[in-house]
């Protein structure tokens with residue numbers, strides 16, 4: 001299996017690089033997603049047997065004032081990649097997000113539920129999903145949430161940084177989701193890629209860490225794992241104003257992934273200990 005991966009330096013890209021040593025990785029220098037047709041050309045030139053897109057515009061608040069660029073990178077580039085893969089008749093694996101949902105209710109979102117993003121990043125990711133489906137080739141869209149790892153910036157690195165200077169933090173308690181280790185996402189993608197190259201599986205799937213928690217619950221677990229004495233006070237979203245609105249209910253129903261690929265949701269608590277050890 002010759003694998004081509006877009007994104008090398010991000011959380012999921014780095015995890016893939018650790019696990020898939022025979023794969024070829026294209027960083028921003030080799031393929032800029034702001035130039036979607038160049039990404040398609042890179043695929044047609046490399047002629048791999050499977051493509052994974054781990055690159056994206058992920059700055060949720062910044063996307064509010066930079067929506068055009070977010071749309072090009074998250075909305076258009078994946079569609080161009082998927083069209084090139086369809087032309088080569090190879091599977092295309094793409095990562096999406098819980099932020100495509102509006103966050104209403106408290107039921108875990110099923111992969112077939114209607115999307116209704118509440119922020120610019122979510123709109124750009126929903127556009128990317130639609131473009132990948134419209135390309136008409138063999139594809140998998142893996143929606144995940146609250147990704148963390150020892151690489152790059154994420155909620156764990158933010159909390160550890162804040163704990164250097166603060167002994168008390170207010171953290172939102174009414175946004176609920178599944179923190180997901182980047183390494184587990186990479187493992188899932190590689191398993192899916194292997195199956196899809198053999199002609200099995202495809203469509204839209206969810207993959208998130210269990211058990212569901214709030215950002216407050218996640219923060220508390222981070223400080224326990226790091227043995228840092230920070231007092232965490234739960235607050236409602238309205239008391240933590242941000243440029244981008246965030247969905248309240250981000251729970252993802254991951255059953256389709258188990259049915260089609262035998263992949264089960266990872267327990268984020270075990271992975272958190274490893275990540276915190278690596279970071280401290």
Ligand SMILES: NC(=O)C1=CN([C@@H]2O[C@H](COP(=O)(O)OP(=O)(O)OC[C@H]3O[C@@H](n4cnc5c(N)ncnc54)[C@H](OP(=O)(O)O)[C@@H]3O)[C@@H](O)[C@H]2O)C=CC1
Nearest residue numbers: 009010011012028032033034055056058095097144146147
């Ligand atoms: N982070 C999260 O909490 C979540 C992420 N996701 C999705 O998972 C996927 C992976 O996210 P994650 O690993 O966390 O992302 P990161 O923010 O850690 O990394 C993003 C990657 O995309 C690359 N990138 C950004 N812009 C461009 C560009 N114009 N051209 C080429 N490469 C670019 C970055 O390269 P460079 O280092 O050069 O900037 C980096 O390698 C994305 O699709 C994201 O939407 C889904 C749910 C949650």
Ligand SMILES: Cc1cn([C@H]2C[C@H](O)[C@@H](COP(=O)(O)OP(=O)(O)O[C@H]3O[C@@H](C)C(=O)[C@@H](O)[C@H]3O)O2)c(=O)[nH]c1=O
Nearest residue numbers: 058060097098099145146147155170171172215240246
């Ligand atoms: C730093 C801080 C954040 N928060 C809140 C703000 C927000 O609601 C929540 C998480 O903040 P972040 O900015 O890390 O989260 P955010 O960047 O929105 O994370 C999202 O990233 C994109 C890429 C995704 O796809 C999503 O799945 C999700 O992981 O914590 C506090 O309540 N107190 C604080 O001190």
Ligand SMILES: [Mg+2]
Nearest residue numbers: 058059060154
């Ligand atoms: Mg962020």
